[in-house]
Amino acid sequence: MHLVAVAGAIGLAAACGQSGPQVQFLSIATGGTGGVYYPYGGALARVLTSELLDTQVTAEVTGASVDNLKLMQQGRADLAFTLADTLHEAAAGTGPFAAAGPVDARTVAVLYTNYTHLVTRQGSGITRVADLKGRVISTGSPGSGTELIADRLLQAAGIDPRQGITRHALGASESAGALKDGKVDAFFWSGGLPTSAIQDLAASTGLTIALVPQDDLLPTLQARYGQELYRAVSLPGGAYRGIVDPVAVIGVSNVLVASSRLSPELVEAITAALFDAKADLTAAHPEARHLERATGPNTAPVPFHNGALRYYQARGWR
Numbered sequence: 001m002h003l004v005a006v007a008g009a010i011g012l013a014a015a016c017g018q019s020g021p022q023v024q025f026l027s028i029a030t031g032g033t034g035g036v037y038y039p040y041g042g043a044l045a046r047v048l049t050s051e052l053l054d055t056q057v058t059a060e061v062t063g064a065s066v067d068n069l070k071l072m073q074q075g076r077a078d079l080a081f082t083l084a085d086t087l088h089e090a091a092a093g094t095g096p097f098a099a100a101g102p103v104d105a106r107t108v109a110v111l112y113t114n115y116t117h118l119v120t121r122q123g124s125g126i127t128r129v130a131d132l133k134g135r136v137i138s139t140g141s142p143g144s145g146t147e148l149i150a151d152r153l154l155q156a157a158g159i160d161p162r163q164g165i166t167r168h169a170l171g172a173s174e175s176a177g178a179l180k181d182g183k184v185d186a187f188f189w190s191g192g193l194p195t196s197a198i199q200d201l202a203a204s205t206g207l208t209i210a211l212v213p214q215d216d217l218l219p220t221l222q223a224r225y226g227q228e229l230y231r232a233v234s235l236p237g238g239a240y241r242g243i244v245d246p247v248a249v250i251g252v253s254n255v256l257v258a259s260s261r262l263s264p265e266l267v268e269a270i271t272a273a274l275f276d277a278k279a280d281l282t283a284a285h286p287e288a289r290h291l292e293r294a295t296g297p298n299t300a301p302v303p304f305h306n307g308a309l310r311y312y313q314a315r316g317w318r
Contacts, residue, residue, distance in 0.1 A: 026057045029068035029077035032141060033061060034173030034197035035189075036287050037081040037254075040111075043284030044079075044256075044274065051273040052266075063171075065145030066096050072259050073103045079270070080105065083114060083145035083190065084253040084301045085152075085229045091302045095148070105257040106305035108271055112192055112290040115235045116149055116250040118212035119179060119198060120186035122242070129157040129214055133164050138178060138187035141171040149252065150188035156220040172197035180204055186212070190252060192287035193239050202241040211235060215248035229301070258305045267307025275311075 028045055031037030041059035048057040060077070062068055068080035069090040082090075082105075089095040093102035120126045126135065132154065139154075139161065140146025147169065154161040161167070168175075168184055175187035176197045189195060202209050221230045233251030237244050256274070258267050274281075274291070281288035294312055297304060304312070 021054045023054050023056055026055060026078040027071075027076065028057060028059045029062045029071045029080040030059050031062060031064035031068075031081060031144070032171040032173065034171060034176070035064070035195060036112075036192040036285055037064060039285045040281065040288060041081060043281050043288075044277075047273055047277040047280060048270060051277070052269055063141045063143030065143075066090075066148065067143035069097070069103045069105060069257075070100070070143070072105055072257070073097075073100060075259075075261070078259050078262060079108070080257050081111070082255055082257060083149070084110075084255055085225065086145045086148055087255055087257065088226075088229060088301045089148070096143075104260040105302060106260050106267075106308070107300035107302055108256040108258050108267065108305060108308045109274060109291065110294060110300055111254040111256055112287045113233060114145070114190045114252045114254055115193060115233060116153070116214060116252070117189040117191065117195070117198060117235070118153075118186060118214060118249075119176075119189065119201070120210050120212060121179065122208040122210045124185055124210065126186050126210075126212055128212060129153050129217060130159070131212075132157070132186060133159050134166075135185040136166040136168070136183070138168040138170040138175040138184050139165075140169065140175075140188050140190070142169045144171070144190075145252070146172075146188050146190040149190050149250065152221060152225070153188070153214055153217055153250070156217040156224070176201040179209075180207055192254070192285070193235070194286075198240055202243070208242045209240065211240075211243055211247045211249070213248045214250050218250060221250065253301075255300060255302075257302070258307070260305065262305070262307070264305070264307035264310060267305045268310045269307075271308045271311040 030041030045059040065082040065086035071077035090103035139150040
């Protein structure tokens with residue numbers, strides 16, 4: 001492990017009064033404790049604190065993608081995890097970002113694929129998204145990417161996401177608890193594999209979960225929002241207890257972004273530390289095993305940060 005001297009963060013604070021080295025404090029906006037972003041972000045914070053000289057990095061619990069990008073826009077987050085479809089909305093200043101305008105976030109790396117889980121009990125009668133009409137559903141925590149894709153899937157299935165269901169806005173852990181207690185009929189979750197809250201739910205005695213496919217809605221999603229944001233992926237059998245066969249669901253890329261206010265030198269060092277620590281990150285959560293260097297500048301929904309470009313170009317980009 002080596003220490004990299006960097007400068008140019010949003011804020012600098014003196015470590016010891018008026019003398020001594022200055023410590024820069026960086027914040028990573030992650031997600032809820034029951035998902036993947038938080039353990040992944042916590043491990044990344046530890047890596048960056050170790051690798052970047054005179055830098056203290058913290059991982060913050062948040063509502064996830066939408067909240068993360070709003071925090072970045074407000075100058076309260078330096079790095080953030082987000083879904084590609086949410087990032088696309090943020091860059092355009094549309095949807096949940098219409099009031100405050102576009103978010104000037106830049107890509108550091110494309111991390112892994114989120115699987116859109118629609119979780120219910122076996123025997124619920126819910127076998128496709130259209131069956132949710134009139135049901136009690138959790139659509140994800142407010143300000144999350146789960147909420148955004150849940151609303152889009154419901155609309156694609158011909159259901160008004162506000163009037164066509166009884167709606168609850170719960171995070172992964174809270175949604176799992178509500179399904180177990182019979183308070184909701186199903187819940188959405190957009191996350192990596194495995195998601196700990198769903199693992200724990202599937203292991204519960206007296207409950208067998210079912211995962212609902214959504215691939216029938218992919219053509220509608222791609223027609224409305226573009227070919228590049230959504231794709232069909234197979235959630236493998238055995239991913240959770242009780243799930244024997246693969247389930248065809250909607251996949252969305254996860255992206256690590258940096259504020260454009262961070263210096264190229266700092267983001268280049270962050271990008272290098274991210275890839276150098278792949279083994280450590282994978283030990284924190286298995287989704288980090290999918291971390292690979294981008295193959296070109298057109299592989300993310302928003303442009304790469306100049307510091308990340310320096311890193312990739314030094315390793316083969318032209």
